[in-house]
Amino acid sequence: MKAAIYNGIKDVTINELAMPVCGENDIIVRNLYASICGSDISAYYHGGDSVRIFKGFEFGHEMVSEVVEVGQNVKGIEIGQRVYPYPLEAKNDRSRAATVGGFSEYVQIPNCELGKSVYLVNDKISSKVAALIEPFTVGTCAARKANPQPGQKAIVFGAGAIGVAAAIALKHYGVEKVMIADLSDFRLDKVKNLGFEVCNSAKEDIITKAKTVFGEVPGYPSSCADVDIYIDAVGASVVIEQWQNMAKYGNKLVVVGVHHKPVPIDFTLITYKDAQILGSGGYHPQDVATVFEIMESGKFNLESLVTHEFNLKDIVEAIETASKTEEAFKVEIKY
Structure with missing residues (x-):
């Protein structure tokens, strides 16, 4: 699979990695959309340590994904469902909250628990908007x-x-x-x-x-x-x-x-x-529930906030575009 790797200031490459393996307690998801966070921009221009984006890691954490494999012990999740990987818990390691793998084609969610590691995304929410959940x-x-x-x-x-x-x-x-x-x-x-x-x-x-x-x-x-x-x-x-x-x-x-x-x-x-x-730092599960209510209501045209879409191969251009506040609002990678 292809994945964006953070190598340091102004150094992001697209690498070919082995497909993640699905254990009996895990799921594998295929990313659908991933949006670029201010922390991704900060890491690209100023260094990633302060925002916990480390050299040599896959990165990206604002994402919506489709389940493609489910371990035999995982309950309540089926292949084909769309999920929001909850960054604080998605990798079963809170230090990985900014390096979940939103800019990778596939991601392993280890020891996956529905309502903790991932949340199901209602059909009322488009994938483009769902990438704004985080x-x-x-x-x-x-x-x-x-x-x-x-x-x-x-x-x-x-x-x-x-x-x-x-x-x-x-x-x-x-x-x-x-x-x-x-x-x-x-x-x-x-x-x-x-x-x-x-x-x-x-x-x-x-x-x-x-x-x-x-x-x-x-x-x-x-x-x-x-x-x-x-x-x-x-x-x-x-x-x-x-x-x-x-x-x-x-x-x-x-x-x-x-x-x-x-x-x-x-x-x-x-x-x-x-x-x-x-x-106020971060978020909590109750905030996910409120965001789902807001997005499902359709009261606000949230797709209008996404001003640019790029392919994964153009991740550097996407990050640089996202930094231009007079030209871009939310910039997303579409898979």
């Missing part, structure tokens, strides 16, 4: 951490896949109005078509825009936008600064974007605003 679970987890309530209002910083997933999950949970802020007009146009308010914070003052969209309430040290929930899906210090200056009393900030440097926080503002800061 990033959608990350964004959904961030939204859930805010304990959103019907009628609340929210701002999401970042119009990448995780930010958009968080915004969609907030709407699914009943949040009345959501605005997404980003620097890319290309991406903001995408999310505007999904029904969200948008703000290009490079061209508009986000505090003024938020007050216009959501209204104002009394606050400290002056009036604030009437927003209950903020989600940082960027990982930039300016986002934290903006949030501190615009947030109202009793708000919550969920940080899912990765900050690579310490960020200054004015705890006087946090105290007087009675604010909460929550971290």
Whole structure:
């Protein structure tokens, strides 16, 4: 079989590997679609150790697959079914969460358990959309951490896949109005078509825009936008600064974007605003269930988020395309 191997910075090759062997407790899946994650891009340009993509490994973890072999001891799974390999458990080794083999033609799922290693994908979800399940679970987890309530209002910083997933999950949970802020007009146009308010914070003052969209309430040290929930899906210090200056009393900030440097926080503002800061890393099985509900509902045109498809042989071009935020949203490998 053919598989993309990560060899280091700007060094990815397509190698011919032996077909994986199916043990009595395993399944073998054939990948249908795999999407490119920001961690794949980071490994390609900056090195993979920090994102647990190691030299010499198959990689890719945002995938949907078809079962082609089933071990005799595996229960509840049949040949021909589509499955979502759950990255944290798919290889029975959590250190392999980013190196499952989404960019390989076939993958062994060892000691496979339905509802743990893999989840069945409903026919209502296209394979193109199903390849977005993993990033959608990350964004959904961030939204859930805010304990959103019907009628609340929210701002999401970042119009990448995780930010958009968080915004969609907030709407699914009943949040009345959501605005997404980003620097890319290309991406903001995408999310505007999904029904969200948008703000290009490079061209508009986000505090003024938020007050216009959501209204104002009394606050400290002056009036604030009437927003209950903020989600940082960027990982930039300016986002934290903006949030501190615009947030109202009793708000919550969920940080899912990765900050690579310490960020200054004015705890006087946090105290007087009675604010909460929550971290959100990864996802949990309950988030998979919520993402399935969202995708099966068909309320959002999620296929519109996939802007490019490539063959496996063109994996390098696919990764480089995915890095261009003014040209691409989600880029997928189609098998």
